[in-house]
Amino acid sequence: MKVLQLIDSLETGGAERVAVNIANALATKIEGSYLCTTRVEGLLKDSIDGKVHFLFLNKQSTWHLKSILKFNAYVKKEEIQIIHAHASSFFLASIIRVFNKRVKIVWHDHYGNSMFLQNRKFKVLRLFSVYFNHIFSVNKQLEQWAKVNLKAKSVCFLPNFAVINNEPSKTNLFGEAGKRIICLANLREQKDHHNLLNAFKTVVENHGDWSLHLVGKDFNDPYSESIKSFIINNKLEKHVFIYGSQPDTFHILSQCNLAILSSKSEGLPLALLEYGLAKLPVIATQVGECTEVIDNYGLLVPPENSKELSKAIIQCVEDEELRNVNAMSYHAHIQNTYSETAQVKTILKVYNTICN
Template sequence: MRIVQIIDSLEAGGAERMAVNYANALVGEIDFSGLVATRKEGALRNQVQKGVSYLFLNKKNSLDLAALFRLRAYVKRNKVTIVHAHSSSFFIAVLLKMVYPSVKLIWHDHYGNNEFLLERASFVLKRTLLLFDGIIAVNQKLKSWSEEFLNFKNTICLDNFPSDWNAVSEQSYLKGIDGKRIVCLANLRIQKDHFLLLKVAKRIKETHPDWNFHLIGKDFQDAYSEEIKRLLVEYDLENSVFLYGSREDVSPILRQSTIGVLTSKSEGMPVALLEYGRYKMPVVVTQVGEIPTLVQNNKNGFMVVAQDEELFFEALNQLIENERLRIDFGNALYKAVMDKYSSKLVIRHYLSWLQKIAR
């Protein structure tokens, strides 16, 4: 089997991480594993294993014919049989099918705003799905949406999985005191609700001033990020909450951290949560998307209702004050992630499903 992953950029987002994770995990499992970034490279470029065939298209616009034919030449030269398009890269995959009909197309739906599926734009998607051979959904809600709303039956739900590959060209050093760092891996997007995090941080500063927060994620320099920065000043948190932007060295960052948090209003299954588990970190997260399928409240983490400041603060405060609980939660979450979300398990299901498509 010869498979190429297609993604629009290699900036550090959830869909981008999974495109890289699939390409890396397939090395040695199939005859050819490729990765194509269409529009932009980014921090994840250095996470691509040497065994992965990599192409950057440098696509300039939606109908960049030169980029399309570079992609066609790459697919033809490497005898690719299956193109696995992630998120919005489905459009160039459709164009590729038109100029290279023999290839099989898979679309991977990573949509994170699961609480608002009825508002999701789908006009172009509905009119191009006839060219696809299968859809991968990252959770059951998205699988049902594809089957019922898009009327597409060959849909499979495959869980996200953490990376087994940690090569990095840099190492971030977090501010603050060892053993007293709280990390949040989340791009600065409105559904991640950093405003709740800042409210909680303001209260933690009063009860435990030696603890601090470390926000890792892309800053889009928009109104949302500007409001975050304004609140940092208003809440007097400049020496308690630190913004690092996008980072590729997740492994060293998590090794320097003590507690992982996610304050999201909407999620699928966040890759960040899987990474927390992989590094045996205790967590406080919100009860959204597929998170409840992994986190068992009071057993391997704390899970609270989205936007509930009081419950989030109480849970985080409890973890800060109880080292034994942190260790127990971290070990339990690690076991849950390894049991259900290991790359080997997901890739086995993935290849079994693709064998039926490739016939």
């Protein structure tokens, strides 16, 4: 079996990490594991296993003919049987399916705004979904949505899984050791950093020796600027630090003592799984699969409620024993429930079914 993971970039986002993780996990389990990024390379390129065949298309636009022809020739030459397309890359996969009737398409839906599915624009997606042999949805809401709105032959919920990759240890965090809070999330509105900053502002009033560290892609857009303005306007420059995208996720997490996601909407955030692998106590909002992932092993608060979020943070800051107990139980929970072994077994079962 030869399977190619297709993704638009290798920036440090959740969908991108999942694509790399699956390609790496399959490298020793099938005849050929491939990964193609269409538009942009990125920091995750260094995480690709040496056994994975890698292709970069440098696609300049949706209908960039040179890239389409190059990819089509590559799929034929390598005799790719399955294109596992992630997020918006379904478009290119569907075009290749038109030229190669024998190629099967698996689409992986990572849609993060699953709390607001009524606003999702999906006319093009629905049109091309007739070519999908299977859909993996990262939460149960997306699974049900796909069954109702799309035309794929089959759909199932597939939890994300995280792995500890060998990464260079280069990012050293500011702030006092033993009193660092991490938020691993790209600077996007759905991640609701303002909710977190408002909550942390309250925390600092009584625990000024604690610091907050924001790690994730900075798009340098109005949302990003509003975050930076909030930090300056509230005199938090010595307490809140922004690092942008960084390749050494687990080295960063190893320097922290409490992990948070304050999103207003989520699918199944990979960051929550990485927090667990790093043995960190966790606080998250009750959105997407966050409630299912954390279960009783961390603290959950309503979304867009900085008052409740600040209470949860203060509770953890003031109770080291609570942090330690939650961290170890959550770590065991993630290893047992969201392991690479279990999810890869499901993936291979689907691959074999659609090929046969």
